[in-house]
Amino acid sequence: MPQNALYAQSGGVTAVINASAWGVIEAVRGHPAHFGRIYAARDGILGVLREELIDLDHEDPLTLQALRHTPGGAFGSCRFDLGDPETHPEQYERLVEVFRAHDIGYFFYNGGGGSMDTALKVAKMGDRMGYPITAVGVPKTIDNDLAITDTSPGFGSAAKFIATTVREASLDVESMHTSSTKVFILEVMGRHAGWLAAAAALAQEFDGQPPMLILFAEIPFEEADFMEHLNRTIERHGYCVVVVSEGLKNPDGSLFSVAQSHDVYAYTQLGGAAPRLSELIREKTGHKLHWAVVDYIQRAARHIASKVDVDQAYACGRAAVEGVVAGHHSFMPIIQRDSTQPYRWRMGRTSLESVADIEQGMPREYITPDGYGITQAARDYLRPLIQGEDQPPFERGLPAYPRIRGELLPKRCPSFEVDHD
C-alpha cells in the first residue's frame, strides 16, 4: 500500500491558494500507485501538531473542484513557525507521531518563504528521526517576495484587483475634482516590498494618468519632496491619486504609519498609512481628500482574479505532486518565464533551501529615479501577470463559494498542547 499524502495551507491566504490545493488533490488522485489517500490539515502545521486532519474522500467532489475558484484558505491557515529542532524537539517528535499514526509519507506545504522554512524543517526531520518524509513546498504569497520563482501565485490576482480599483476610483475622483475631492489615497499591502503598489501603475494607459504618485515601502518618505510633487500634480491635472504601501518608511527607517508623538496612532499597527498621509496633506494644503484601505479585500478578490495567476496556482499544485512522482523531494515548484511578449511560462523546481526564509525585494531599477513611479522594465514584468479573466460562477447575484465539510479523521494519538501566541 502506498503511503498517504497530506496537504496544508500556511500564512496569509490569497484568492488562488485553493486552486493550488485542487491541483495537489487532483494530481495525487491521478497517481494511485504512488499515493494512498489525500488528507488536508486544518489550520496548517498547527493542524498536524493537533492531529486535526480532514479526509478529503469525505468531501463532495464538486466542492473540491470548486476550490479552483474559491478564495481564502478552505482548510484554514496559520501564522505559526516550527521552533528550532534543538530547542523544540517535542514539536518534531509530535509531527512524526502524527505522520506515523496516519501513514503519511508526503507533506505538501502551501505558503511563502517562512512556510518553505517549515517544509524544509519537516524534510530534514524525517531523515534525522528515522521516519523519512517527502516534504515539498507549494508557492503562495500576494507580496510576490518569494525568491527564484518568476512570480508567486496570489500576487497576480491582487495586482489585477488593485490596478482595476485604481482605474475605477480615479475616474470617480476625476469627475469630482473641480468642486470637490482633489486628492485620493489608496493604501495597499506590502510591508517590505512594493510589488503591490507597483501593480497599481498598470492602471495607466499613458503618462500622467492615475496613479500619479506611488509611495513604495522601499523608498524613504521625504515629506517636502512629496508635497512638492503633489502640488505640481494638482496644478497640472487638477487632482492627484496617490497609492501608498502600508510598509512606507520614514527617512530614519521607522514605519510612516506610526506617528512619533501621538500614541493614539497606535491603531496604525494594522494599516493606517493612508489616514496618516491624508492628515498630513490636509494640514499642509487644506485640499479636500478621500482615502481607502483595501486590506484583506485585495487578497481575497477572487471575483476579479487573473487567469494567468489562477492557472499558475493550479499548475504549482500539480507540479509539486508530479515532481514527487518523478522522484524529487525537498523542492518548491517555480514559475519560469520564457518570454514576456508573448508571455510564455513553464514550471520548474528549486530546492527548499534556496527559498526558505528569503524575501525577494523589488529591484531598484523597477522604480523611476524620482521614486514615485515604475519603469518600463517593471511594466513589462508585471503586465503578463494580470492577464485574462476567470470569473467564479455567480448564484443569486453573488460569487458562489462552496465550503468544505471539514470532518476530521478519528484521532489516534494522545492530545498535544501547542505552545504558541
Add this chain to the structure above:
Amino acid sequence: MPQNALYAQSGGVTAVINASAWGVIEAVRGHPAHFGRIYAARDGILGVLREELIDLDHEDPLTLQALRHTPGGAFGSCRFDLGDPETHPEQYERLVEVFRAHDIGYFFYNGGGGSMDTALKVAKMGDRMGYPITAVGVPKTIDNDLAITDTSPGFGSAAKFIATTVREASLDVESMHTSSTKVFILEVMGRHAGWLAAAAALAQEFDGQPPMLILFAEIPFEEADFMEHLNRTIERHGYCVVVVSEGLKNPDGSLFSVAQSHDVYAYTQLGGAAPRLSELIREKTGHKLHWAVVDYIQRAARHIASKVDVDQAYACGRAAVEGVVAGHHSFMPIIQRDSTQPYRWRMGRTSLESVADIEQGMPREYITPDGYGITQAARDYLRPLIQGEDQPPFERGLPAYPRIRGELLPKRCPSFEVDHD
C-alpha cells in the same frame, strides 16, 4: 428647428451614472423631430454657469456607447447647489443667458435629492423669466435615499460590490482566525441611511455567517452592548466580521468617527469609523484585528456591477427623454416594483417636488430588533437589486473605459464668475 437638449451630472458619481447618460443621449437622438442637438455640461450645473458645453456630435460614437459600461462621471460632476432665486438672481439670469445662446430647451439633470432640487429650480425659473425650459431629473445615488422610486441607480452595483467583498474577505478571516486575526471591520459609505451597510448582509447564506454584526447609521452605537455581542460572536464562531456605516452615531447623536477627546482624530472627517472602532476593540479585548475602508472604490466598482442596476440606470435615462416626448415636464423617472419573486419592475414618473431635497431613510423594520442585522423583509427588498452580472470589456488585463474628448462648444456669452466654495 427643434430646440437642443442639455444633459449634466451632479453629486457623487456612481458605477452606472454614465449608463443613464447613454440612455438620454440615445433616446434624444431617436427623436430628431423633437430635439435638435444633444450637449453635455462639463461638471454639472457649474458647466452651464461657466458655459462649458460639450458637443456630443464631436465624440466618437463608440465611446458614447461605451458609457454604458464606464464608471465615474464621464462629463464631470459637481458638488454645487443653485442659490435661492431671491438672493442669487444672477445665477438664474446666467442660466437663461447660456440656454438662450445655445437654444437649449431641454435640461436633463442626473443626480440625487439635492440635484432634483436644482432641476426643480431650473424648471420654475423658465416660466418666471420668460424662457420656458423643460427640466427633468434622472435619478442617481449609491445611498438609495431618493424618495418615491423603488431604488436609485448606482445603489445596486455598490451593494453587489460590498456583499461580494464581505463574502470574500470573510473567507480570508475565517481561514486565519485560529492563530491570527479575530476581528475584521469593513467601513462602507452612508452618512444618514444604512442601505449600503444593510446590503453587506446579502453575503450571508445562512444564519451566523458573516457579517455577524452591522453598525447602522440609524442605530446609536452602544459600546457595552456592542462589546457583548462581539465577544459572544467570537466565542461562538471564533471570529467576527463587522460592517460599519461611516455615518454611525454616538448615543448623543454625534458622529462616532470623530473622537471627543483627541483632536488628532480630525482626519476622520472623511471616513474613519473603522480605524476608530478597531482602536476601541483592541483596547477592550486585545484581539488581533484588521480593517478596511472602501470609500470611492465601492461606488466606482463597475467591474462587478449589478445587471439590474445597469439596466435600470439606462432605462431611467431613456424614460426621462420619452417622458418629455410624451409631453411631461418637471418630473423624475422612477422605478416601480411590480413583484419581488420573480423581480419585475417598470418605469414610472414622479414630480420633482416630491423628491427634491428629501432623504428616504431605511425603514426601522428592515433592521433586526437587536440593531445588528437585517430582517427578511430587507433581504427580500435588497436581493433583486444585485442580480445579474454585466462585466465591462477587458483589454490587456483591465476593464477598458474609454474617455470622451470633451471638446467645448465655442462660447457665445461673456464670462461669468461662479461664487462657490
